[in-house]
Amino acid sequence: MREELRHKPTNSELRILRVLWDRGPSTVREVHEELGKARETGYTTVLKLMQIMVEKGVLERVESGRAHVYRPIGAEAEAKRDLVTDFMSRAFGGSAAELVLHALASKRATPEELAKIRVMLDKLEGSHE
Amino acid sequence: MREELRHKPTNSELRILRVLWDRGPSTVREVHEELGKARETGYTTVLKLMQIMVEKGVLERVESGRAHVYRPIGAEAEAKRDLVTDFMSRAFGGSAAELVLHALASKRATPEELAKIRVMLDKLEGSHE
DNA sequence: TCGTGATTACGAAAAACTTCGTATATAATC
DNA sequence: GATTATATACGAAGTTTTTCGTAATCACGA
Numbered sequence: 001m002r003e004e005l006r007h008k009p010t011n012s013e014l015r016i017l018r019v020l021w022d023r024g025p026s027t028v029r030e031v032h033e034e035l036g037k038a039r040e041t042g043y044t045t046v047l048k049l050m051q052i053m054v055e056k057g058v059l060e061r062v063e064s065g066r067a068h069v070y071r072p073i074g075a076e077a078e079a080k081r082d083l084v085t086d087f088m089s090r091a092f093g094g095s096a097a098e099l100v101l102h103a104l105a106s107k108r109a110t111p112e113e114l115a116k117i118r119v120m121l122d123k124l125e126g127s128h129e
Numbered sequence: 130m131r132e133e134l135r136h137k138p139t140n141s142e143l144r145i146l147r148v149l150w151d152r153g154p155s156t157v158r159e160v161h162e163e164l165g166k167a168r169e170t171g172y173t174t175v176l177k178l179m180q181i182m183v184e185k186g187v188l189e190r191v192e193s194g195r196a197h198v199y200r201p202i203g204a205e206a207e208a209k210r211d212l213v214t215d216f217m218s219r220a221f222g223g224s225a226a227e228l229v230l231h232a233l234a235s236k237r238a239t240p241e242e243l244a245k246i247r248v249m250l251d252k253l254e255g256s257h258e
Numbered sequence: 259t260c261g262t263g264a265t266t267a268c269g270a271a272a273a274a275c276t277t278c279g280t281a282t283a284t285a286a287t288c
Numbered sequence: 289g290a291t292t293a294t295a296t297a298c299g300a301a302g303t304t305t306t307t308c309g310t311a312a313t314c315a316c317g318a
Contacts, residue, residue, distance in 0.1 A: 010275060014219055028295080045277050047296070052275095066284060067295060077231070083220050084228070085235040090143055091212050096232050097242040099213070102206070103225050103232075104249055106214040113226040114254055120233055121250070125243050139305060157265080174307050176266070181305095195315060196265060265314075272307070283296070288289105 006074070006082055007058050012049050015039075017058070017072055017079065025062070025071035135203070135211055136187050141178050144168075146201055146208065149188070154200035 009017055019034045020026055026034075032046045050070055053059040059070045072079070084099075092098040109117075138146055148163045149155055155163075161175040179199055182188040188199045201208070213228075221227040238246075 011219065012276065018220075018222070041276095042278055044279075044296090048277080048298090049275095051297080066286095077234075080220065080227075080231045081235040084231045087212075087216050087220075088232060088235065090140065091147075091209060091216075093147070095242070096235075096238040097245040098209075099232050100229050100246050101249055102209045102213045103217060103228050104253060105206075106210040106217065106225075109225040109253065111254070113224070114250060116226040117229050118247075118250055118254075120230055121243060121247055124233060124238065125240070125247075141306065170306095171308055173266090173309075177268090177307075178305095180267080195313095259318100261318085262316090263314105264316105265312100267312070268310090270307100270309090272305100274305070275303080277300100277302070279298105279300090281297080281299100284294085286291105286293085288291080 006079075007056055008082070008086060009058065009079075013053055013058065014083075016046070016049060016053065020059070020070065020072050021076045025069045027067040027069055029067065031070075135208075136185055137211070137215060138187065138208075142182055142187065143212075145175070145178060145182065146187075149199065149201050150205045154191070154198045156196040156198055158196065160199075 015035060016031055019031045023030065023034065028043070028047045028050055031050065032041065032043050035041055035046060050059060050061075054061050054070070057073060060073050061068045061070050063069075088094055088096065088099045092102075144164060145160055148160045152159065152163065157172070157176045157179055160179065161170065161172050164170055164175060179188060179190075183190050183199070186202060189202050190197045190199050192198075217223055217225065217228045221231075
């Protein structure tokens with residue numbers, strides 16, 4: 001039973017986390033480049049954010065050659081679970097069904113996605129009997 | 130095909146919206162009382178937020194007797210859909226399946242909830258063939 | 259009418275988050 | 289070893305969000 005107080009990432013932090021989750025451990029320059037595709041941000045802005053995230057214990061940093069390499073400390077799945085828990089509670093009073101309802105309404109989910117979701121459901125319902 | 134720029138509520142605004150969605154049109158005092166159950170907030174803080182929300186076009190206000198009555202301008206379902214769309218894109222790159230995966234992992238959904246979700250799925254898959 | 263309690267109006271401070279300029283350090287190249 | 293390119297460190301300003309104190313307003317009962 002886990003108990004630690006976990007950090008809730010801000011929007012900017014989440015952007016950075018997603019890059020690190022996708023690319024694996026990366027330098028500031030790499031993250032900056034990746035972010036630049038979607039959004040103009042100064043290099044030192046990204047650097048500063050990542051430094052703050054280290055202070056907060058969200059990222060850890062390894063000195064590797066001249067540039068530092070950063071990576072998330074916690075597990076991706078757990079962080080995402082926390083994000084959903086928080087969002088589900090803030091927007092839907094904690095109702096998973098309502099969240100899923102609006103998720104399916106919000107985006108024309110592809111048949112493949114629907115199939116995946118059905119598989120998950122089957123597993124969960126199986127474990128309930 | 131709708132086109133308007135919609136407002137993305139801040140955390141505080143969302144708290145207030147949820148009270149109005151649950152209770153229907155309410156006065157500041159009523160909202161303040163309701164919020165107080167979960168979280169200590171000054172009365173004028175809530176008032177100010179609701180006034181700002183009126184300025185932004187999120188709420189409308191009807192003068193009814195000495196206290197004003199407020200209510201959300203947009204439809205609840207649409208606002209929630211927007212919230213999910215935004216969250217899904219920020220946290221999961223827009224993948225509904227991933228969102229649902231973590232939603233089901235994040236909370237032991239009850240069999241009733243799972244059943245509801247399955248019904249939704251059936252409807253959506255039906256509409257795809 | 260006066261006072262009292264409840265409400266709204268307004269302004270501004272406080273807090274949280276984001277951005278970036280400038281200084282400094284380091285290493286590779288010439 | 290000087291120059292240049294690339295990084296990090298640090299501080300501070302800018303922006304958005306949240307909070308609340310104080311004043312003005314209004315209705316009602318004494």
